[in-house]
Amino acid sequence: MNNQNTSTLRVNRPNNKSNVVHQRIPKVFIPWIFMAPALILFSIYVLYPIVESFILSFYSWDGLGEKIWVGFDNYIQLFDSETFWTALTNNIIWMVLFMLAPPIGLGIALFLNQQVAGIRLVKALFFFPFVISQVVIGLVFSWFYDPNLGLLNSILDLFGFHTIALLSSEEYVTYGIIAAGLWPQIAYCMILYLTGLNSLNPEQIEAARLDRAKGIKMLRYIILPQLSPATFIAVVVTVIGALRSFDLVATMTAGGPWGSSTVLAYMMYEESIFNYRMGYGAAVAVVLFLIMAVYITYFLIRMLRSEQ
Structure with a gap:
């Protein structure tokens, strides 16, 4: 009987090892322990390259020999370069026209957000451009x-217009590439808004209908405020996509004709890889990074203030 009680006591005795470990580790550090692997990878593959690019931009280096300190010479040459201003202008055009993607994506999402026969197939067709590689899109539009x-x-010939070699025209080539880039970007924004539409608060919509709100008023005062998180992601990702545009330019024109379609990302690649000017290419990368950082920070501050 005593043996049974002893065994029962041993079985029911609480295990305090986890509690002791938990007490030894302050609660403040527990989240950081779980985030440590992600933070380490982020530091190695994101923060470290950014810091290295900043440092390298003050050197002259061909990628093989010894690095030579030149200070701000790379930036002075950069801002005196006609190619840089052409690339920066093209990036601004990309940003402005890429802002068409969120509203068009929202319109398509509103159209697809209905329960009718065959709507899943239509959604798949609209979603299709997003899963295609940018290189494939560039090739398809080059043939187009x-x-x-x-x-x-x-x-154009069918409707009596003059034919045009779009990718050989200095005046129109950038717009042709942007049209190719908008195709998958609109699909991405559509997906974001479809996700947001599926999580709308039905009580607010029903209350608005009781107040006889419909059409534009329903969209403006009820639906769009609830879609603000999706809009924030869509705008930020669209701006980043416009600024880091590289794949389509490299595939369709390689910056041509005569550098008229080049952008900052392609200029960085061309100067670093083909011209062996790693420091100069790093300076282009730093300028591009600062433009992205300033814009995203500004947009984040506005978003936080509007939520408050």
Whole structure:
């Protein structure tokens, strides 16, 4: 009987090891312990390259030999370069026209957010551009713009317009590439807004209907405020996509004709890889990073103030 009681006591005795460990570690450090692996990877693959790019931008280096300290010479040459201002202008055009993606994506999402037969197939067709590689999109649009066999010139010819070699035109080439980039970007914004529409508060919508709100008023005062998180993500990602545009430029024109379609990301790549000017390319990267950082910080501050 005593043995049974002893064994029962041993079985029911609480295990205080986890409690002791928990008491030894302050609660403040517990979240940091869980975040440590992600923070380490983020520091290695994001923060460290950013710091290295800033440091490298003050050196002249061909990627193989010895680094030579030149101070701000890379930045002085950069701001005196006509190619830099062309690339910066093209990036601004990218940013302005890419802002069409969120409203168009919202319109498509509103159209697709209904329960009718075959709507899933239609959603899949609209979603399709987002899963395609940027290189494939560049090739497809290069064929579409082909002056001899392209579908674009066939359509222009059908309606009696003059055909155009779009990717060979200094005046229109940037707009042709932006049109190719908008195709998947609109699909991405559409996905964000579809997700947001599926999580709307039905009570607010029902209350608005009782107050006879519909159409534009329903969209402006009830739906859009609830879609503000999706709008924030859509705008930030769209701006970042416009500023770091590289794949389509490299695939469709390689910055041509005569550098008229180059952007900052492609200029950085071209100067670093082809011209062996790593420090100069790093200076371009720093300028591009600062533009992104300033814009995103400004937008974050505005978003936080509006939520408060």
